[in-house]
Amino acid sequence: MTHDVTEPAAAASGHATSDARRTGAVRRAPGGPAGTGSAGPNRRGDDWRKRLEILVFVTPALALIALFVAWPIVTAVRFSVYDWKGFGDLTDFVGLENYAEVLGDEVFRSAVGHNMVIVVGSILLQLPLGVAIALLLNRKMRGQGLLRTIIFVPYVLAEVIAAVVWLQLLQPQYGFIDAVTAQIGLTPPEQGWLGTPEYALWIVLLVLTWKYLGLAVLLFLAGMQGVSEELHEAAQLDGASWWQTQWRITIPLLGPTMRTWAFLSMIGSIQCFDMIWVLTQGGPADATATMATYLIDEGTKRHNYGIAGAASVILFVIAFAMALAYQVLILRRDTQDDTQRYTRAESALFGALSRKRKAA
Amino acid sequence: MSRKTQALAALCAGLMIAATGCGSSGDSGGDDNTIIWWHNSNNDPGKGYYEQVAKDFEKANPGVDVKVQAFAHEDMLTKLDAAFQSGDPEQIPDVYMERGGGELADHVEAGLTKDLSEDASDEIDMIGGSVAGWQVDGKTYALPFSIGVVGFWYNKDLFAKAGITTAPTTMEDFYAAVDKLKAAGIQPVSVGAKDAWPAAHYYYWTAVRECSEDVLTSAVKSLDFSDACFEKAGDDLVDIVAKKPFNNGFLSTGAQEGPTSASGLLATGKVAMELAGHWEPGVMQGITEDKKGLGDKTGWFAFPQIEGGQGDPAAQMGGGDAWAVSEGAPDASVDFVKYLLSTDVQTGFAKNGMGLPTNPDATGALTDPALADLIKVRDSAPYVQLYFDTAFGQSVGGAMNDAIVNVFAGKGSAADIVKATQAAADKEK
Numbered sequence: 148m149t150h151d152v153t154e155p156a157a158a159a160s161g162h163a164t165s166d167a168r169r170t171g172a173v174r175r176a177p178g179g180p181a182g183t184g185s186a187g188p189n190r191r192g193d194d195w196r197k198r199l200e201i202l203v204f205v206t207p208a209l210a211l212i213a214l215f216v217a218w219p220i221v222t223a224v225r226f227s228v229y230d231w232k233g234f235g236d237l238t239d240f241v242g243l244e245n246y247a248e249v250l251g252d253e254v255f256r257s258a259v260g261h262n263m264v265i266v267v268g269s270i271l272l273q274l275p276l277g278v279a280i281a282l283l284l285n286r287k288m289r290g291q292g293l294l295r296t297i298i299f300v301p302y303v304l305a306e307v308i309a310a311v312v313w314l315q316l317l318q319p320q321y322g323f324i325d326a327v328t329a330q331i332g333l334t335p336p337e338q339g340w341l342g343t344p345e346y347a348l349w350i351v352l353l354v355l356t357w358k359y360l361g362l363a364v365l366l367f368l369a370g371m372q373g374v375s376e377e378l379h380e381a382a383q384l385d386g387a388s389w390w391q392t393q394w395r396i397t398i399p400l401l402g403p404t405m406r407t408w409a410f411l412s413m414i415g416s417i418q419c420f421d422m423i424w425v426l427t428q429g430g431p432a433d434a435t436a437t438m439a440t441y442l443i444d445e446g447t448k449r450h451n452y453g454i455a456g457a458a459s460v461i462l463f464v465i466a467f468a469m470a471l472a473y474q475v476l477i478l479r480r481d482t483q484d485d486t487q488r489y490t491r492a493e494s495a496l497f498g499a500l501s502r503k504r505k506a507a
Numbered sequence: 508m509s510r511k512t513q514a515l516a517a518l519c520a521g522l523m524i525a526a527t528g529c530g531s532s533g534d535s536g537g538d539d540n541t542i543i544w545w546h547n548s549n550n551d552p553g554k555g556y557y558e559q560v561a562k563d564f565e566k567a568n569p570g571v572d573v574k575v576q577a578f579a580h581e582d583m584l585t586k587l588d589a590a591f592q593s594g595d596p597e598q599i600p601d602v603y604m605e606r607g608g609g610e611l612a613d614h615v616e617a618g619l620t621k622d623l624s625e626d627a628s629d630e631i632d633m634i635g636g637s638v639a640g641w642q643v644d645g646k647t648y649a650l651p652f653s654i655g656v657v658g659f660w661y662n663k664d665l666f667a668k669a670g671i672t673t674a675p676t677t678m679e680d681f682y683a684a685v686d687k688l689k690a691a692g693i694q695p696v697s698v699g700a701k702d703a704w705p706a707a708h709y710y711y712w713t714a715v716r717e718c719s720e721d722v723l724t725s726a727v728k729s730l731d732f733s734d735a736c737f738e739k740a741g742d743d744l745v746d747i748v749a750k751k752p753f754n755n756g757f758l759s760t761g762a763q764e765g766p767t768s769a770s771g772l773l774a775t776g777k778v779a780m781e782l783a784g785h786w787e788p789g790v791m792q793g794i795t796e797d798k799k800g801l802g803d804k805t806g807w808f809a810f811p812q813i814e815g816g817q818g819d820p821a822a823q824m825g826g827g828d829a830w831a832v833s834e835g836a837p838d839a840s841v842d843f844v845k846y847l848l849s850t851d852v853q854t855g856f857a858k859n860g861m862g863l864p865t866n867p868d869a870t871g872a873l874t875d876p877a878l879a880d881l882i883k884v885r886d887s888a889p890y891v892q893l894y895f896d897t898a899f900g901q902s903v904g905g906a907m908n909d910a911i912v913n914v915f916a917g918k919g920s921a922a923d924i925v926k927a928t929q930a931a932a933d934k935e936k
Contacts, residue, residue, distance in 0.1 A: 232613050232617070233588055233591065233592050234588075234591035234592050234594060234613075234614070234617045234619060235594065235616075235617035235618070235619075236594070248934075254909075315767075317759075318756075318767050319755050319756020319759060319760070320754075320755040320756060321767055322767075337755060337756075338755070338756050338757070338758050338759065339755065339756030339758075339759050341756075341759040342701075342756045342757070342758035342759030342760075343758075344758075344916055344918065347759075427701070427759065428701055428702070430700075430701055430703075430758065430759075430912065430916075431700070431701070431758035431759065431912070431916045432758075432912060432913045432916035432918045432919075433909070433913075444905070447585075447588075448901065448905055449901045449902045449904075449905035449906075450588075450610075450613075450900075450901045450902060451902050
């Protein structure tokens with residue numbers, strides 16, 4: 148807890164520097180960009196102030212990160228190399244045995260598979276649906292606001308509440324969904340939708356889609372607002388139909404938004420827990436177990452904290468690796484210089500349009 | 508000092524307090540005359556009754572202060588785990604509940620629980636054989652105050668409607684009853700397999716019928732499941748599941764929450780029976796709107812006998828709760844636990860319907876007729892086998908329960924149950 152000790156010192160010096168900074172800023176203001184106007188001895192003082200300033204503003208955040216992010220991660224790693232029941236000292240060092248056990252556990256491997264199904268399934272379902280709905284809602288029409296709200300409501304609900312609602316709807320035999328299925332002349336599965344191992348994961352995926360489609364639509368709509376009206380007008384002047392405009396202008400320019408959304412969706416899917424815990428608790432027969440339900444099951448339920456620690460570290464590594472890969476392979480395009488990218492998309496667009504015009 | 512920096516300083520100071528404060532916020536458990544008592548009777552009449560018990564004890568022992576903390580059951584378990592995890596005697600309650608078996612053995616091994624063998628020898632003698640579940644290496648670490656047994660609770664009306672006149676006693680009777688109920692258009696049995704343990708109770712029971720007491724007792728110690736009876740019990744379970752006696756969608760049915768849970772289905776007359784413990788009438792009362800549960804229609808019969816089984820036909824399977832004293836607790840805590848097992852306290856406990864008392868002089872005080880019948884069954888049993896997931900500990904028990912649910916889902920065999928259990932047990936050795 149060293150940061151706590153440094154805290155008062157940082158705080159005490161904080162107000163002095165902060166006041167100094169303010170006057171400094173005022174003095175510097177007419178002199179052009181910071182650092183170039185002032186010279187000599189003042190400059191060194193400014194450097195110091197700047198450092199202190201950074202220190203003061205960054206320390207609380209760093210302390211919080213250390214306390215609530217770094218320390219738990221370190222603790223999880225520490226637990227993962229011990230055989231520990233949850234009390235007493237950490238004495239039974241087992242090295243990487245817990246990792247071998249987790250990786251050798253069929254339930255964990257299938258849990259990783261389920262996570263991947265949710266990652267891929269969420270994107271495959273929500274991307275086309277989300278874009279379609281966003282395109283629809285982006286047109287001026289009556290009740291637009293209401294429709295947008297309705298689509299967005301599931302996302303606002305707490306995940307647990309949404310899960311409880313669906314749990315009731317999906318109740319075998321007495322639930323709404325089973326009643327509807329029976330009404331239209333189909334036989335609902337004997338074990339209910341969530342109780343049949345073959346269906347359970349897909350049902351969970353559908354509920355997750357219902358829940359998170361609103362976020363995709365919202366982000367895509369926002370992305371669409373960012374597409375310059377001039378481009379639409381230019382396309383219209385050139386005689387492009389509504390479909391052509393969407394297909395060749397809106398959707399390509401929505402790329403960065405889609406990629407960012409897919410990233411968020413992916414991370415959420417890897418950590419998927421609440422919905423599954425309420426709907427199925429990872430069952431039936433581990434058919435919907437995810438990495439998160441696995442580690443809760445091993446940790447809090449079975450008191451195998453070492454195993455749970457190892458599973459959480461593996462989950463962390465998988466999520467981290469996927470995030471990093473996505474960042475490097477896909478998101479990098481969006482973090483390049485913005486104007487370049489835009490020009491490129493635009494030139495591609497105008498190229499396509501002009502080609503089309505020539506053909507016509 | 509500008510407002511911004513003031514706020515910053517306040518934030519930093521707050522952070523410091525938050526970071527250091529959590530270490531000292533516990534109760535003064537080290538105080539020689541203060542007993543911190545955790546229990547899970549957080550509803551009246553139980554809650555009020557225990558407060559009165561604490562006051563009575565304080566009156567009889569001047570200078571002793573009993574601090575009562577009532578939790579919802581799950582909250583209590585979480586808090587206990589956290590307190591034990593911290594290893595800080597300030598945070599660990601002085602008197603708390605132990606479920607016995609492997610969990611208790613782990614606590615004992617970690618030096619968290621006090622040996623009561625000498626100090627409470629009278630009470631241990633009084634409770635008799637059932638105390639075995641709370642013994643480790645011949646020493647007693649907790650005093651069970653309520654022990655129940657698991658059996659079939661049934662709806663007498665629905666049984667009559669299906670033409671079943673006597674409660675089943677053998678597996679053949681049971682299957683005949685299931686067929687009759689099905690023929691009458693009634694779903695025979697509900698089971699909350701989503702929560703695993705209600706399904707697991709079926710296997711515990713077939714094992715109690717198939718295995719002799721010696722085999723079970725030595726299995727708890729040796730964690731060796733090679734005796735053929737464990738697999739035979741699994742075969743019996745496969746047979747039961749193949750008979751399809753369970754409610755539609757039992758794999759996604761919860762144990763006790765709401766009208767569509769296994770208990771709810773029984774309470775609302777949707778199924779004819781359910782395998783459950785002594786808590787079932789209370790749970791059903793909580794679910795139905797009139798707070799009566801099945802009322803007069805409530806019936807009970809023991810798990811059917813299995814032909815050729817090695818188990819004692821009168822043996823029971825169940826479990827209970829015991830009062831334990833933590834290692835760092837003041838001496839008065841032991842006296843308090845002994846007081847909790849006294850005829851006075853146990854009689855009030857029985858009168859308030861809080862469980863099945865273990866003090867023989869208090870058993871007559873049960874007012875609930877279903878429980879009064881049940882305690883006779885329990886007391887005439889040669890032994891009550893502790894729930895396997897408790898007896899073998901959560902790690903082995905959890906693996907066993909999962910394998911049992913797989914059988915319910917049609918995804919595993921009898922051999923798989925034994926294999927999964929043994930694999931988890933081998934890690935414990």
